[in-house]
Amino acid sequence: MTRVTDAVRPHGGRPADALRREARIVLRAGRAVWHGPGRERDLVVQSLKAAGAALIAWYVASDWLGDPMALMAPWVALVLVQATVYSSLRQAAQQCTAICAGTLLASGAQALTGNTLGALALSVPVLMLLSNWHRFGDQGIYGATTAVFTLASGTVSASAVGHRVGQAVLGAVIGVAVNALVLPPIHLRDVRENLAALPQEAGDVLHRIAGDLSEGDWDGQTAAHWSSCAARLERRLDALRSARGWSQESLRLTAGPLRAARRLPPQSVPPAEEDERWSRVTGHIAALTRTLTVAADDGRTPAPPDGPALRSYARLLDLIGDACHAESRRLLDPREDTRPDGGIEDAMWDLHERLQKELREYASQGAAPVTVLGTLLLQAENLWTETVPGTGDQ
Helix, strand or coil: CCHHHHHHHHHHCCHHHHHHHHHHHHHHHHHHHHHCCCHHHHHHHHHHHHHHHHHHHHHHHHHHCCCCCCCHHHHHHHHCCCCCHHHHHHHHHHHHHHHHHHHHHHHHHHHHHCCHHHHHHHHHHHHHHHCCCHHHCCCCHHHHHHHHHHHHHCCCCHHHHHHHHHHHHHHHHHHHHHHHHCCCCCCCHHHHHHHHHHHHHHHHHHHHHHHHHHHCCCCHHHHHHHHHHHHHHHHHHHHHHHHHHHHHHHCCCCCHHHHHHCCCCCCCCCCHHHHHHHHHHHHHHHHHHHHHHHHHCCCCCCCCCCHHHHHHHHHHHHHHHHHHHHHHHHHHCCCCCCCCCHHHHHHHHHHHHHHHHHHHHHHCCCHHHHHHHHHHHHHHHHHHHHHCCCCCCC
16 A cells, blocks of 8 residues: 555545534534624625525516516625625626626627637637736636626627626625625624734743743754744734734725624724734744744754753743733733733742843853843843833833
C-alpha cells in the first residue's frame, strides 16, 4: 500500500464518521439558532428573506402582471438578498447591467446569424470576456448565462428582450427592498466578538509561554509552537478587520428606525482605536516569540537568561496574560471594571524591579548575556503599557 493510499484511506474509508461530524455541526448550529442572536440565526434570517423575495417576485411577475417570462424576476430577487443593504444595491446595478448586456448581445447575434449555435458562438465569448471587467464585480457571469438562457428559450424578439430586462429590474427592486426593509442585516456583533477574542487568545498565548518558561525545559521546537500561536493571533486580527469592514458597510443606506427594528445589542460597537491597540499587542507578542526563538537556537550568540530571571519574567508574562483576559471580559461587557487592583500592580512593579536588577548584573558579564533579557524586558513593558493603559509609568 502506498503512502498516498495510506493518507487518503482514513478520510475516504469512513463516511459514517464524516456524517456524524456533519450531524454534530448541524445540531450545534440548530441549538445556536434556538438559543439566541448570533451568526447562525442571522444566516437563517437571510436565507428566509431570500426565499421570500423570490416568492414575492414570482407572484408579482406571474400572477399580478401576467408576464409569460416571469422566471427572471425571482431569479434576480433571490441572489440579491446579500449580506448588507449596500452590497445588495451595488450588485443589483451590476447584475442588471450584465443581464441587459447578455440579452441584447444574444438577441443581436441571433438576428445576424439566424441560428442558435451561431448566435452562441458569436455572443458568449464576448460576454465571458466582459464578465472579467472589474466594474461587474462577481456579477459579470450573469451576462453569459442570460445569453444562453435567452437563446435556449427560442423566443428572441424586441418584445422578449423588453420582458427579460423588465423582469430583471423588477426582481432587483424586490430583492433590494426586502433586504432593506425586512430585518436589514447589520453586522455589529461580529466586531465585538472578534475584538474580545483577540485579547482572550493573546492572554492564552502569554500564559502558555509563561508556563513553559517557568518549567525551564524549552527548546527550539517549543519556541516554534509559540510562533505558531502568534501567527494565529495575526489571523484573528485579519478576521477583526474584515468584521469591522462588514460592520461599516452594513450601516450604509440603513435608516435609523430600521436599525431599531433589528433590536441590536444596547452597547455600541467598540471604537476602531481598540483594533489598533490590539494590533500593537499582537505585534509585540510576535516580536517576543521571535526573540525567544533566537535565544533557543544553539547556533546563535545571544543566550536566554538563567533560572531566577526566567522565572521572574514568566511571572510577569503571566500577569500580563491575566490583564489580557480581563480586557476580553470588558470588551464583551463594558460595565465590567478590569483595572488591576493595587496588589497586582505592586507585584508587577516588584517583578519589573527584580528584572532590572538582574539586567544590571548581566551587564557586568558582557554584551551577549544582557541582549536577550533586555529585549524581553522591553517587549514585556510594551505589552503591559498597551494592555493596561496608564500603568506603563510610575
